[in-house]
Amino acid sequence: MRTARFGDLFQLERIPLDPDPSEAYVQIGIRSFGRGIFHRPAVAPEGLSKLRYFCINPGRIVFSNIMAWEGAIALTGSQDEGTVGSQRFLSYAPISREVSPQYYNYFFQTEAGLRLVRSGSTGTVKRNQTLSPRVIENFLVPFPSLDEQRRIASLLDSIIRVTEADSSTSQVEAALPSSFLSAAFSGSAPTAKVKDLLFLSRQPVDVDNETAYKAVGIRSFGKGMIFYPPSRGDQLSKLRYFKFPGEALAISNIKAWEGAVAVTPHATSEYVASNRFLFYLPKEDSIDVRFACYYLISEEGLYQIGLASPGSADRNRTLAVDRFAEVRIPVPPKDVQQRVVAMLDKVHKEWVQALERRNALRAALRSSALNAAFTGKL
Known part of the structure; x- marks a missing residue:
């Protein structure tokens, strides 16, 4: 399969937030293990941290620069429009018409994609395993035709939609x-x-x-x-x-x-x-x-x-x-x-254990589907 430099396909997008004291801001977070973006409760500007903040747009691949090694990478959707992220979140917008952001989001959830991310995350202590924009942009990633990217992304969408059909109620x-x-x-x-x-x-x-x-x-x-x-x-x-x-x-x-x-x-x-x-x-x-x-x-x-x-x-x-x-x-x-x-306590423990067993099966199916898709088996 052809490969390309990630920085030739996507570019870092930084739109500084100019806080308005009369507005409330919703910050994003990214769950580890490819489990997507979550929103924190809306806060006034004083509820934000002392870090710099940037506007988040849909259709972007976002890396948590301190937890990407654990799969904290996600694709933003329409529900994330108007949110903000601290400087810890690196948001990449496509610059080529020949890329499907969904395809590359899935790639970074595979074993091969995570190996790439971990190889570029510096530090020995977990919280110091930081990923820099320079490293991300030098990643060599698969670059099949746009039709093939869309085919794989669509197929994975369908499989993962089935495995996580009830995740919103979990x-x-x-x-x-x-x-x-x-x-x-x-x-x-x-x-x-x-x-x-x-x-x-x-x-x-x-x-x-x-x-x-x-x-x-x-x-x-x-x-x-x-x-x-x-x-x-x-x-x-x-x-x-x-x-x-x-x-x-x-x-x-x-x-x-x-x-x-x-x-x-x-x-x-x-x-x-x-x-x-x-x-x-x-x-x-x-x-x-x-x-x-x-x-x-x-x-x-x-x-x-x-x-x-x-x-x-x-x-x-x-x-x-x-x-x-x-x-x-x-x-x-x-x-x-x-x-x-x-x-x-007993009822709650049994309830959570049953949910964890179901989630483990769901995660295993997701992982198998992702790795099969990027090794030519789907």
Whole structure:
């Protein structure tokens, strides 16, 4: 097969963002292992990090310069128009009429494509394996005819569409079924206000630009916490940051209405969270924070959180601390709470394991299809 230099087919596109204080900006991220682009919640300019930002356009191949070695490469679509990406995201626009961006996006997800990317990612520590534009542009990539590129891309589109037909619901499926939660909290029990059971606990951090920090997030639908790779202080957003305790109830104040509630692990000293996250510890022994967490992601709990989160647009539905303090939580005897937690933990574990088995089969089929397509077997 003919080959060509990637830089002769695509060019780096850098359109600097000029932040408008009255606008909110949606940042992109790229999932590893070829799982595509995701959007972060919209933020005002002060919610962006101290890095430079650029406008993102559809039809571009985007590399995460620090995670491309792990397959964090994606093709932008119409849904990404109007988003922004930090300088960490290298966006390439086609400059030749003889290329299909979709074909080359798939190529970089194959074993051959990833070997190429890894060979050009400098550094020995994972977070330092950085890919530069100069290296990307010197990659020698397959260059079949445009018709062949389109044929392969179309075929892979069809195969992957089948394997991932229900991927849009996987986030919801990974959460506990609402029926289990409803059943767990259907019994009568006395209730108490959050302010009488829990207290807010977090310790301010004086962020140093040269120091590495591990930031956290919270997934929606009760799916637990996110632990991001280390990043320097100058890569964190301009929000305030805090240390937080272990075994605490954790809530995202902008996504609480969608079930972004979790319990922090035992050891958390190396992690920080922005002021968008609230952490609560028990005032007394009458409440188990794990029980409180499960209740708050139940239908009844989410209803109360919704009432405490004023606003009509997703990005404006912020949980008010004073209103959350008035939310009522059932408080059965402690042994009952612990039995409910044990039961829901077991159900959740089995639910997630089933989902992981299905996702593993899906990933294997995707990988086989990609490698077959680029070795002349499709």
